[in-house]
Amino acid sequence: MSLECVHMPISPKNLLVVSHRYRSFQKDPIDLVSPYFDNVYVLVRFNKFADVSKYVHIPALQPFISSSKIDYTNKPLNLEVYKTSMFNLPLDSQYKKLGKLHLSVVEKIIGENNLNFDLIHSHFIWSAGYVGAKLKEKYNVPFIVTAHGYDVYDLPFKDDEWRSKIEYVLNSADAIITVSNSNRECIKKLDVKTPVTVIPNGYRQDLFYPSDTFKCRKSLDLPIDKKIILSVGNLEELKGHKYLIEAMDYLLRIRKDTICFIIGEGKLESRLNKQIKLAGLEKNVKLVGGKPHNEIPLWMNACDVFVLPSLKESFGVVQVEAMACGKPVVATRNGGSEEIIVSKDYGLICDPARPKELAENISLSLDKSWDSKKIDSYVSQFSLSVICNRILDIYDSVLSN
Structure with a gap:
């Protein structure tokens, strides 16, 4: 299945991307727009402190180590990745200072590598967006x-200090993209004059498409005779995994044929494993760690639901x-x-942090x-090809102005 945009070529230009990662939902659209530029430079933020976890397993740092930040798979030939390494402690006071530190490292890389660019696109307002805003001032190029x-x-x-920092970045931009209407409503509460366009994260249609469930289970050595529940996400409080584990406790009182796999890594790994053990769910709830992005489609095709x-999700591309x-x-x-599951033809939705209600919906979904x-057809509107054409339209508009 091909993955490409259908868009008129942009006149010879170089794109500078300032990002916190070059993988999955940040990597994919960058790769897909790269053919429309002469050169694409991706500057990925690194915290040297996180790399301690290479040598001593610290779950909280796993999502931030080098190998979790960059995916060189199928990197376009005209795209170069630069590591912007710095050292900062994971404290709010330190995070507020990160913008200037990030900027100084980026400017050094630009100078040492003689990078010339005509457009800046920052992913995340802080600290990448701050860097983009300051580069716009210095180099007089448009910034998204x-x-x-x-x-x-x-x-x-x-x-108030955080509000001032975020408003500065957003008002410095020539265009703001955000991934959901709920995010746009948050921006409306701020003193921001820059136009906002909602463009959701997209999925790669060359990776995510229906495949034979039985073959996928055999490939992953998963049970054939169980109903498989799957969840994917970093092991953080906002992802609500503890409520899924509680829901499995409820669910197993109703039916014994279910097993839940949770893909992800993060600071709650030990706590969630302890919760699973205390509930006696070791045979029915499995934390399987992080998985390569190209392996996730196998897991998704292997599951039933x-x-x-x-608890909070801007979009939730998974x-x-x-x-x-x-x-x-x-x-x-x-x-x-709730912006995606707009019909019971595609799934079921309930209030967050309600494990019993979550268990009931899982049970209903397994029986339905x-x-x-119909599900696959509906979700095609979120395919990466569609999303990237919309991003390129923003690029065209900003460059022409």
Whole structure:
């Protein structure tokens, strides 16, 4: 299945991307727009402190180590990745200072490598967006920022200093992209004049499509005779995994044929494992760690239902990836899921942090006959080809102005 945009070529230009990662939902659209530029330079933020976890297993740092930040798979030939390494402690006071530190490292890389660029696109308002805003001032080139999540629904509402920082970045931008209507509503609460366009995260249609469930289970050595529940996400409080584990406790009182696999890594690994053990769920709930992005489609095709128990979600691309595999989704009203699961033909939705209600919806989903073709057809609007054409339209508009 091909993965490409259908768009008029942009006149010879170089794109500078300032990002916190070059993988999955940040890597994919960058790769897909790269053919429309002469050169694409991706500057990925690194915290040297996190790499301690290479030598001593610290779950909280796993999502931030080098190998979790960059995926060189199928990297376009005209795209170069630069590591912007710095050292900062994971404290709010340190995070507020990160913008200037990030900027100084980026400017050094630009100078040492003689990078020339005509457009800046920052992913996340802080600290990548701050860097983009300052580079716009210095080099007089247009600047776009994508607000992905916590940077718009959390940071600006922590205190006045954070609000001022976030408003500065957003008002410096020539265009703002955000991934959900709920995020746009958060921006409306700020003093921001820059136009905002909602462009959701997209899924790769060359990776996520329906495949034979039995073959996928055999490939992953998963049980054939069980109903499989799958969840994917970093092991963090906002992802709500503890409520999914509680829901499994309820569910197993109703039916014994279910097993839940949770893909992800993060600081709650030990706590969640302890919760599973205390509940006696070791045989029915498995934390399987992080998995390569190209292996996730196998897991999604192997499952019966995908569950997203998040307390807060800007969009939640994993659920559209599951739907692209023809799978129904059970999710919570978390800000993003209710914009996707707009019909009971595609999945079921309940309030967050309600494990009993979540268990009931999972049970209903396992008993329901789903039209996988209808689910796959609906979710095609979120395919990466569609999304990237919309991003290129923003690029055209900004460059022409």
